[in-house]
Amino acid sequence: MTIQSGTDQSTRIPETADYKMLYQQLKMKHQFMLSQVSHEIRNPVTLINSFMQLLEGRHPELMQDNYWQKIMENMDFLKSLLNELSAFNNSEKLNLQNSNIYTTFCEVIESVTPALNERHITIDLQKTSPIPVIKADGTKLRQLFLNLIRNASDAIETEGHIFCTIQSDGESVTFTISDTGNGIPSEYQDDLFEPFITHKQEGTGLGLPICRRIVCAHKGTISFKSKSGEGTTFKIVLPVS
Numbered sequence: 001m002t003i004q005s006g007t008d009q010s011t012r013i014p015e016t017a018d019y020k021m022l023y024q025q026l027k028m029k030h031q032f033m034l035s036q037v038s039h040e041i042r043n044p045v046t047l048i049n050s051f052m053q054l055l056e057g058r059h060p061e062l063m064q065d066n067y068w069q070k071i072m073e074n075m076d077f078l079k080s081l082l083n084e085l086s087a088f089n090n091s092e093k094l095n096l097q098n099s100n101i102y103t104t105f106c107e108v109i110e111s112v113t114p115a116l117n118e119r120h121i122t123i124d125l126q127k128t129s130p131i132p133v134i135k136a137d138g139t140k141l142r143q144l145f146l147n148l149i150r151n152a153s154d155a156i157e158t159e160g161h162i163f164c165t166i167q168s169d170g171e172s173v174t175f176t177i178s179d180t181g182n183g184i185p186s187e188y189q190d191d192l193f194e195p196f197i198t199h200k201q202e203g204t205g206l207g208l209p210i211c212r213r214i215v216c217a218h219k220g221t222i223s224f225k226s227k228s229g230e231g232t233t234f235k236i237v238l239p240v241s
Helices: 018-059 060-064 066-090 101-118 138-154 206-215
Strands: 001-007 098-099 121-127 134-136 160-168 172-179 221-227 231-239
Touching: 018 060, 018 066, 018 160, 060 206, 066 134, 066 206, 098 138, 101 231, 134 138, 134 160, 134 231, 138 172, 138 206, 138 231, 206 221
Parallel strands: 121 160
Antiparallel strands: 001 221, 098 134, 160 172, 172 231, 221 231
């Protein structure tokens, strides 16, 4: 099954000035609300985390307690969720510069290779054509690649392989990231890019929505193919200009 997202179909509005303005206003209110919610939650979470660290310092034996470990695990999840909410809210704000995206892709792969090797997962990158410099937000693309490679590694239970490709036809640059995992359950595929929907036990459901927003902000497309027991391939196409 392939799902392609070049524009957000759920928010498509007739191309008139009034509707465009209304859409932008609603979008800004939505982003402001997310920002406010994240801010209001982050303050008490930061305070609680600080007190927990003080308690650990005064009572080191707490770290051996099973309940304390569960509290810490949930605190880590809360912090991760807040970070991803912030990333989701800011994923369409781009700092466009001339970017060597092949170098960025290579650097991301190099940074994750040691951790993958510890899990007996190999990762390779194949370049099949010269890759032009494009106008892009290098930081956002780094986040995009990291999210997709992290997804690929999460899909592999024991040992396996992640295969990445990059190529260009002069008008666009195409990336693929494939894994030898178990594939995405069919019941999740239709809503894969929707926020807070995940089939992972510890997932926030924001990783792929962040990826989609980053790609769409670059006027590109993201799609995937997945088959049970045979793994998943994500494909990203970004325009050169």
